Amino acid sequence: MKRILIQDTNGNLRKELRDFHVSLTSQLRDRNLAEAAQVVIVADIGVYQKGLVAKILPEGFVYGNLEAKHIPAIIEQTIQKGEKIAGLALEKKNKQMRLVLRNCGVIDPESFEDYLRCDGYQGLARALEMGPEKVIEEMKKAGLRGRGGAGFPTWLKWNLTRAVPGAVKFIICNGDEGDPGAYMDRSVLEGDPHAVIEGMMIGGLAVGATQGIFYIRAEYPLAVQRIQKAIDTCYAKGLLGKNILGSSFNFEIEIRLGAGAFVCGEETALIASVEGLRGYPRPRPPFPSVKGLWGHPTVINNVETLANISYIFLHGGEAFGKIGMEGSTGTKVFALTGKVRNSGLVEVPMGISLREIVFDIGGGVLNNKKIRAIQTGGPSGGVIPEQFFDTPVGYESLQKLGSIMGSGGMIVLDENDCMVDISKFYLGFCVDESCGKCAPCRIGGTQMLAILTRIAAGKGEEDDLKKLDEIASAMQKASLCGLGQTAPNPVVSTLKYFAEEYRAHVIDKKCPSGKCSSLVAYSINKEKCTACGMCARACPATAITGSRTDKYTIDKAKCISCGQCFEVCKFGAVVRQ
Amino acid sequence: MVAETLVEDVKKVVERWKDKEGNLIMVLHDVQDRYGYVPREAALEVSRQLDAPLARIYEVLTFYNYFKVQAPGKFNISVCLGTACYLKGATTLIEEIREILHVEEGHSTKDGLFHLQIVRCLGCCGLAPVITVDGKVYSAVKRSDVVNIIAEYSNK
Structure with a gap:
């Protein structure tokens, strides 16, 4: 049976969409094809600014700018014969590679059977046969590194937790996606909940945890609902509880909600939040792998990391290790947004260049403006100017440029964006979200923001730029947790690459892009x-x-x-x- | 206004979570789901029933952005100020709403009809800039669209 998915994300198209839907279903009925093709209105196909968009499954053709007059051709050529209509098809983004998003938008996320049909829980079955040591060995072969931002090798994290003796251990899934401009975790939790659960169970098996906790933002109600439903189904089917799949492995999962605190992305703060406390980070060591939730060894993995794991155990660590580049294997999902023509989630093999992501997949800059920079890593990352767009995307290569991979936000900045303004925006976010526990972050952030605000208002002094640098380096060295250590990154990287623009603000009292309104x-x-x-x-x-x-x-x-x-x-x- | 069933409501919530360690945040989530915010009376009742000091309750309530201690409006406008929305002009939408409704961020209009809040990323950056009113998403909003969106609700 064919499925025709019609995208309904843009409220402005309501009427066109309704009319199209009605005539499509009625024409299918007239031709006695109502049974052969199912028409479904879906929230998001991931193609924007292309008018009415539809996707036809199982072929996966995506048609854009659709109108009622195209319906007969779609039915005759695509539905009946399975042919692609060249005039309607949107160019396939073949530079992408969907591992994490393999099932998103393809299966019904609320259907357990759909997931099983895509070889769901086969990876878990394999892992159960292998036993914990071989599971970690397999992860080492895969070379998967944490997708939450820091890029710590997952096998090593697991091995450290596994080595700590203890009858009670925990595995936590960090679904508190707080980085503004990134939404890959939401899409995976909503689009393929079982894949994340399967990954968590494999992780639990490897480290010897019997209890898993999903820590999800309360701002993502649908993700919470779908994960809960998936957990309930797993209990009903015997995939959670005691003696899973006839083995001696026992595993329980529950959900805890985040409540809107960016600092809770930090492992120790997240643990405090799960314990029902303020999300204050704690000094490390002891690391969570030794002393985590309620004092027990705990491993924390990001949503995307876990979704990768179910894939690895389905296809093998070695095969996974061949994808991507040396040191950064596999794929990464980016939320490509900002001034880019096709914004949306993209999943690409590591090693692809930034230019390919923005220009080949993203279709270039919106309104044919000139690109200035790409920002990656959100408030903890930095900007990358055009001369480095051919750098292959990997953990170390981005770090060398003064940015980070981060959780996967990728924002395109064009000639109308002011670098002072953008670093002020990110720093303002971190100042807002700083928990206030340690002085470098609390005071340093506030002081830097005050200086930037002064510069943007045309009251900056030459000395300010030096001060920014000094405070930034103090924060990077002395802050207690990742939030404070990385908060100055947007400022540092813009200062490094766009020093001229800062000087224009400070000395000439001009904002070249015209964004800082008091300077124009x-x-x-x-x-x-x-x-x-x-x-x-x-x-x-x-x-x-x-x-x-x-x-x-x-x-x-x-x-x-x-x-x-x-x-x-x-x-x-x-x-x- | 606080419901007469407050004691009962809180009891039900506490009952559900009482055997779980570190349950305070989950209890407060349930209370906020019920009332739309956490009224002081409910916080007092939670403190009594969980046998936790009131300071412990407010310590958590004031730390996390998601918890509200003030009653929301009849309609709640959330303007997204994530990076993508910011770049595409979300601040002008906030200005426009302020001008039309004379309301500041985090407050309700005098008639209690609208409550304005600013949120950090709704997770639909492809649609930026985004406004939601009671969960309904308005995408690619222009400054000139704001007045129509508000009008949709003020006559309801």
């Missing part, structure tokens, strides 16, 4: 002005006056530098300085 002034070029009056109508401060005959002028005293006149002028008559 607008005026109207009378020669270009056609006296259409658009700017005057757009101005919220009634600062623009004039008439058809006199043309228009901006009253500088009233102007609030919002830039709306600049946006609406079609003739380039509004000048920004």
